Amino acid sequence: MDMSLPSLSMPHAATGFTSSPRFGWRARLVIATLAMTLVLGAAWLATPLPSTANGSAANGHTFAHWRGEGRDWLLMAKPDTGELVVYDAADGRPLRRLSVAGVKDIVLEDNWLFVTSTAHPGLRLLHLPQLSWRPLPGTTEAR
Secondary structure (H helix, E strand, O other): OOOOOOOOOOEOOOOOOEOOOOOOHHHHHHHHHHHHHHHHHHHHHHOOOOOOOEEEOOOOOEEEEEEEOOEEEEEEEEOOOOEEEEEEOOOOOEEEEEEOOOEEEEEEEOOEEEEEEOOOOOEEEEEOOOOEEEOOOOOOOOO
């Protein structure tokens, strides 16, 4: 009695098909690459994005969180009142209100707050923590 293993090219008893691979090595490589891409893509999509210092609230107010020089501030542009409000980020109490006609959006970058408004075309630049308006590079006045 022969106890050797059956050859992989022998027909299967139930179906009559040979058990040779259905696809060539190139097709299997493409399938494996697509599967890996799918798995990595799903993992990337499931990874939370890093928190940013800038955001937008549901009521249309934009805000920025700034920490520096022993301060922890939340700055909020309020287009409905034309104000830029500085809050203490720890307890939420307002620290200062700046009147900014037509304020639309704010974006924080390091110690600089870029402010857009409908009353002033282009950008305005606010230096933190002094809360003083500075001229944009290439201009002579702080708008």
